Amino acid sequence: MTAAHKVKITYCAECGYEPQTLDLAKKLMLEFGAQLSSIELIPWEGGTFDVSVDGDLVHSMTRDGGFPRHDRIADAVRVRLSA
Amino acid sequence: MSIDRSRFDKGMTYDAYKAQMTRNRERFEENEKRVDLGREDLDAFRALPRPVKVVVLAEDWCGDVIANVPVLGRLAKESGKLDLRVFLRDQNDDIMQRYLNKGQFKSIPVFVFFDEDFRELGHWIERPASVTEIRAKRRNQIFAAHPEFGSPDAPVDVLPEEVRVRLQGELAKMRDETTKFANAEVIRELREIATRVAA
Numbered sequence: 001m002t003a004a005h006k007v008k009i010t011y012c013a014e015c016g017y018e019p020q021t022l023d024l025a026k027k028l029m030l031e032f033g034a035q036l037s038s039i040e041l042i043p044w045e046g047g048t049f050d051v052s053v054d055g056d057l058v059h060s061m062t063r064d065g066g067f068p069r070h071d072r073i074a075d076a077v078r079v080r081l082s083a
Numbered sequence: 084m085s086i087d088r089s090r091f092d093k094g095m096t097y098d099a100y101k102a103q104m105t106r107n108r109e110r111f112e113e114n115e116k117r118v119d120l121g122r123e124d125l126d127a128f129r130a131l132p133r134p135v136k137v138v139v140l141a142e143d144w145c146g147d148v149i150a151n152v153p154v155l156g157r158l159a160k161e162s163g164k165l166d167l168r169v170f171l172r173d174q175n176d177d178i179m180q181r182y183l184n185k186g187q188f189k190s191i192p193v194f195v196f197f198d199e200d201f202r203e204l205g206h207w208i209e210r211p212a213s214v215t216e217i218r219a220k221r222r223n224q225i226f227a228a229h230p231e232f233g234s235p236d237a238p239v240d241v242l243p244e245e246v247r248v249r250l251q252g253e254l255a256k257m258r259d260e261t262t263k264f265a266n267a268e269v270i271r272e273l274r275e276i277a278t279r280v281a282a
Contacts, residue, residue, distance in 0.1 A: 008240040010238060010239055010240045014144070014145065014146030015144070015145065015146070016142060016144035016145060040240070042239065042240055042247075044239055044251075045146070045251075045254065048239075050238045050239075050240060052238060052240055052241075055241065057238050060238065
């Protein structure tokens with residue numbers, strides 16, 4: 001049985017983070033295709049840019065500062081896929 | 084690059100800025116209407132001996148721009164003593180680099196006040212610290228009153244969608260309830276800077 005792997009990107013809609021959100025989502029879509037069961041985009045506020053993979057927070061703008069490097073998010077997804 | 088008359092004149096007037104907005108114009112104009120200008124504050128701006136020039140850095144997607152630029156716009160319109168020119172942040176990085184928040188963040192709006200000879204009187208960034216503080220306090224109170232919202236420091240994506248929507252509603256209500264205080268604080272801080280021209 002194939003496990004369902006989900007990515008959630010929570011971004012500050014008030015801050016204009018849509019381009020970074022879409023860039024990351026596109027990167028994950030192109031690299032992982034149907035290996036991901038969903039990529040959820042959550043418009044939020046307060047300077048948020050959080051990325052979680054299967055419930056694990058792999059990047060938080062508040063915690064880690066700035067936007068994530070795409071390769072680091074992709075690495076986190078690969079780890080989950082191979083688990 | 085410093086601001087001189089030639090650069091200042093390249094900025095958009097307040098009305099031209101509004102006309103080119105591609106989003107949030109309705110919210111922007113609603114906020115204009117909600118600004119409550121007291122007689123004493125208005126008199127202080129009207130009493131300025133000479134008009135003050137104000138460079139504004141803005142983008143129409145930014146919540147703090149939508150909240151605070153209308154306050155400056157109303158002050159300019161009703162006092163007749165503030166000459167505003169708006170520059171889009173992402174097309175004017177040389178100006179932005181001079182007014183980074185804490186020396187590193189491109190926070191907007193930025194208001195830079197100049198006398199008639201383009202000597203800087205002072206500048207203002209994003210929102211008053213007092214507003215950030217009261218909203219953080221109120222936010223914590225919301226989380227304390229609603230255990231279903233979890234920790235204020237936890238990522239919101241762990242919340243069920245219907246809980247997340249309720250939290251969003253509570254936060255929007257809180258912002259609405261603190262708007263009057265926020266506008267008064269913006270006016271107080273801008274008045275303090277603009278009236279330096281009279282000193």
